[in-house]
Structure formats: structure tokens, C-alpha cells
Amino acid sequence: MISYQLSPHQQQVKDIVHWFAENEMRPISLEADKIGRVPDDWLEKVNSLGITLSTATFGESDHEHMDSAASGKENERKGERQGNRLAVIAAEELGWGDAAIALTLPGPGLGGPPIQAIGTPEQKRRFLSIFNRDEPPRWGAYALTEPEAGSDVAGIQTTARKVEGGYVLNGQKIFITNGKRASWVVVFATIDRRMGRSGHRAFVVEKGTPGFSCPRLAHKMGLRASETAELVFEDCFVPDENLLGGEAYYENRQSGPSGFRVAMQTFDNTRPIIAAMAVGIARAAYESTLDMVRRDYPKRGRPFQLAAGTLANIEQEIQSARLLTWEAAWRADIGRPNAKEAAMCKAYAGKMVVDVCAKCLELFGTAGLDGQWVEKWYRDAKIFDIFEGTNQIQHLIIARHLYAPFGVRV
Template sequence: MISFELSPQQKQIKELVHWFAKHEIRPIAMEADRLGKVPDEWLNKVNKMGIHLNTSSFSGGGRTAKTGEKNGKKSEKEANRMAVIATEELAWGCPAITLSLPGAGLGGPPIQSSGTPEQKERFLSIFTKDEPRWGAYALTEPEAGSDVSGIRTTARKVDGGYVLNGQKIFITNGARASWTVVFATIDPNMGRAGHRAFVVEKGTPGFSCTRLVHKMGLRANETAELLFENCFVPQENLLGGEELYSTSGNKPSGFQVAMKTFDSTRPIVAAMAIGIARAAYEYTVDLVRKEYPKQGRLYYEAAELLAEAEQDIDAARLLTWEAAWKADIGQPNAMEAAICKAVAGKMALDVCSKCLELLGPIGLDGHLVEKLYRDVKVFDIFEGTQQIQRLVTARRLYAPYGVHV
């Protein structure tokens, strides 16, 4: 049974990451937002500290969020739970900077779950203290966002590999990534069965970044548009190899590889939304206590709204922990991952909106809550919108009754 009491190791990691967020991330957050980038010297510094962000773990200082044990001893028992605990603290500091931390990022889970042993070693071993490096995950296209089954980037089989043609948009760290997990189809008429996943390395001929996207929120984080023009990808970069996509038995398609990734990353995104909401809530509580008359009507109205916000934050956190816990014990968690993502995204948007209203002119341009309000909107969209999460949930609720949604 899941326990909501943090173990000593979990508490230690939580405190360590919160210290990092408070003293290393928060002091540069507003300036990074204004400049639209995280300073290179800062990224070099944290990389030399051994701090990397992967969506299945947060590691730093000789310890890993997978276990809380020294020297990175791996125990999958708490990997996902520790990842969501750590990510909440990082996002409390700044979600854009969190997404900019060196590491495999969203590209890590598909390689970890579907890659061959050689691919895991080749692509996941590059994240060291020598220099900051990033991985990326490219699924979204201009005509395939929420409905990823409709991707149109093509992969044509040729001698020694595949040739990719197409476009990807809204790719986190896409321009600077050393490699990108790219989803394409060998035949659009095959639907999901035709999907394949490839690891495309930076500098591959025919693979380019066409532009960086200017955004309302998460301004400090790099978001890229990628183009593939007769881009040759060698056979050894087909994620999992040909055997993974065999039509015999219950072999997955690239679509299923992508969906499995979301089971790991949606709780991470939910945890980030919770961290944003908590940051806005705590900032607003402090200012309300200082600025509002203690016995006035406005004080009690504000206190009621903030109490409701705290309840919503706690509820979303428990849903997120449940989704992570099920992943850690090896149980299917697709429905729980969808639920926590849907609840946390909407909750964080509502909490930030309430906080902005309570602060009034104090919370306008140039203040933390205004920035968080801009940052939080995308957490209700990426990794699947509210509508997609409800669809995923409904399908799993009704499947035992033979009803197809």
C-alpha cells in the first residue's frame, strides 16, 4: 500500500533539491525570464556540480533521486516517486530553468524503456560533468498535436537505414540537444502501426532547427522547430531495432512507445504544475499577511481563497504520488498519470489566477506571481490537453465493460 509519509532518504533529497531551487534557481529566475535564456555560465556551473534532469530521476552531488543513496546505487523501487518529489521543488524555483537543466529530458524514458542495451549505453552515457548536454523528444507536428496518431513525418526504408522528411514543433531543448528521439511513420495509411521512433543526432545532414519559438511563458527555456529534409538515419538509430516493431505477437508500434513515455512524464509535468502553484501560493500568503488588515473583510476573504488553494495543491500532489508509486511497483498507471496531469494542470492555473487577483497591482509585470501565471498555462496543454486526459481516463474506465470511447 502506498505511504504518504516520506522516508528519511526522501526527506533528505527533498531538502537538498529545495535548497538548490531556493539558492541557485530562484535568484536568477526573473532575469532569465527577461532575457529569454538561462546563462551559459550557470548551466556550466550546475553541470560541473553533477546536477542533471532526467524525467525518471534527478541526480546531483553524488546522490540520485532514484534512491537517495550515495554513489548512485540504483533501486527502481522509488525512482518515479523521488522524481516527482524532486521536480516539484525544482519547479518551485522556476519551471523554465528546470526544463533547461542538462540531461536526457523527455528523450530519456523512451530510450530507457525501448532502447537496445547498446543504444542505452551510447545515448545515455553522454551526460557527464565534462560539459552540459541535452536530449530531446520530438513528437508534435503542425497537424498532429493532441492527436499524435496523425503524425506525417515520414521514414522511408533505404539501404542501411531510413530517410526522414517532415517537421516537428514545440520541441523542448530541440536546438541544443545532442540527440533527439523523433517519431515518424513508414506509411500514413497504416495509422499507429506504422509509427517508428528514431534517435537523430545533432549535425546529421538534413536535420536542422528552423527557429526558436517566442512564448508567453517559460521564456527562459529553449523551444525549437525542427526540420527533416532527406535526413538519413542509420539502422542502428532505429529505437529498439527492427525486432521491436515486429507485427508478430504483441510487439509495440512507435505510437505505443510514445504513449508509454507519457506514463512516466505526465506525473513529472503534474509535479511541475504543483511546484508552480505552491510558489505562487506561498508568495501570496506572505504578502497578504503583510499588506491586508488583519481584521478586515478582505483579509478573511483572502484567507478563504488561499485555504482552498492549499487544499487543491495537496489533493493534486497525492494524485501525482499515486501515479508515480504505481509506476515504481510495476503496475499499469496510464489512467492515474492522465488523472494527475489533468487535475494538477487545471489546479495550478486556477491557483495562480486567484493569487494574481488577490495581489492586484502588486502582482503585475515584474513580479514573481505574474511570471508564474504566464509559465503555468502550458502545463494545462502539453503532454496532453485536458480533453485528451479525460479521453485516456474514460477509455480505461469503460474498457472492462466492453465500451469503446
């Protein structure tokens, strides 16, 4: 069985990330939401401290991490891996601080996992070594969603045409976190739309590549400080060296849905992190509401009982989501498949955070709508049951994993 007690190291990580969330993130949270971006000087300061949003931070040092990933022996390294559990513990605290700022922390972001998973040693070196506290802050990004293909990933329309020395990309991507500021973007495209999933390829497109542009940033309901970009590729030439994994990777797996699998594997790593951030937002709203109820509610009678009952229910919901998230991270750490658990925790936490923030707003009453943190968290919460796969998609994934052993194809 697993233990519910944090190890001394896990507790330390939780404490220090919480300190960072409380003393560095919260003070700029409302202002960043208002101006719709995270201040540059703040990002530079944080970068110089070596704080990045990357699961690699939580493993061995970056160098060792890259070496071990390259030799494919990550699971066999001495001692127990706990990078995924540390990542979700840290992500909950970051979500508690400010989820939009958390998503803006420098580092490879969502683009990291696909490069770690299938990048050639040379690609890992080239793309992952640029994140350095002695240099300006940098970002990576992950571009999958298109106007005609969000949940239906198999339907991506962006094309990659083979030419001498590389590929020419044409198409459009939307809702790409950090897409404009990123030094490189992992872009999914198809070499032949008729091939479906097996025609998918992942490319690393570097900032400044001719034909690659960002015409627009989205204005959103929540997570306003986080940059959400629209990207356009017009006859954008990408050299062979930037085909993620190299030609060999795709040739060896002619039978399998390779590029698609790369895209999906990323989510098994990142969904628990997103779920943990949702837990963090919910906890923030809960703590703030609990304070207010203690301060402002009458201490007896029907209203007090109702408020206390609601708060108890909220706490129960938060704890359920947290435990599902920990389970998904734990399975990844011990090297077991976690696609089903990652989908479950993301679906549960995504819905939970929306419900919890709505209940907290109710307890605040109309006062909660005017300049209160809870109002911001309510706006920030909604995206959590949409991005990284909508809840409908999560349930499809769960159903596939549940019924596949019985020969039922969903």
C-alpha cells in the same frame, strides 16, 4: 496502504533539491525569463555538480541502472523501487524554483524514457552515456508534435522511407523542448501513413546529421527561459543503428501499435513529473501571496476573511493535486499500470496551477501585474494544461481506462 510520511531519504532529497531551487534557481529566475534563456555559465556549473534532469539520477547509479534495464529485471532488484516518487518530490521543488530552468537542466530529458524503455543495450550505451559532469553540459530531446498532429498523435506526417543501410526522414516537428541544443532527438515518424499507429517508428537523430536543422525558436507566453524549437528534416538519412529498439523490436510486435506505444509509454513516466512541477509553481505562488496578505492586508473585516478563505481553498487544491501525483508515481514504483493515474494527476494539476495563479494575482490586485513573481508564474502556468497531452486528451485517456473493463470503447 501507502504512507503519507516521507521516508528519511525522501525528506533528504526534498530538502537538498529545495536548497538548490532557493539558492541556485531563484536568483537567476527573473533574469532568465527576461533574456529568454538560461545563462550558459550557470548550466556549466550545474552540470559539473552532476545535477541533471533525468529519472535515472534517482535510481541506482547510472551504470547499474543501465545494466538492470538491459536485463529487464528492474522490478526484481533488491529493495523497493522509489525512483518515481523521488522524481516527483524533486520535481515539485524544481517547479517551485523555476519550471523553465528545470526543463533546461542538462540530461536526456523527455528523450530518456523511450531509450530506457526500448533501446537496445548498444543504443542505451551510446546515447545515455554522453551525459557526464566531466564534459560540457548536454541534452536529449523528444520530438512528437507536428503542425498537423499534436493531440492526434496517430496523424503524424513525418515520413521514414527505408533505403539501404537506414531510413530517410522528411517532415517537420514543432514545440520541441531543448530541440536546438540537444545532442540527439528521439523523432517519431511513419513508414506508411496508411498503416496508422502500427506504422510509427522512433529514431534517434543526432545533432549535425545532414538534412536535420532547426530554423526557428518559439517565443512564448511563459516558460520563456526554456528553449522551444522547430525542427525540419529534409531527406535526412538516419542509419539502421539509430532505429530505436532495432528492426527486431517492431517485427516481434507486428500486431501491436509499436511506435505509438513507445510514444505513449513515455508519458506515463513524465506526466507525474510535469504534474509535480505544476504543484511546485502553485505552491510558490501560494507562499508568495500568503506572505503578502500577512504583510499588507488589514487583519480583520470582510476583505481579510475573503482573502483567508481563498488562500485556504488554494492550499486544499494544491494538496489534492500533490496526492494524485504521488499516487501515480507510487503505482509506477510498485510496477502497476499507472496510465490512468498519470493522466488524472496531470489533468488536475495542470488546471489547478492555472486557477491558483489567477487567484493569487487577484489577491495581489493590480500591484501583482508589475514586476512580481506571481505575474511570471501565471504566465508559466498555462502550458501545464497543454503540453504532455492537453486536458481534453487526459480525460479521454481516463475515460478509456475507466470504461474498457465494461466493454465500452471510447
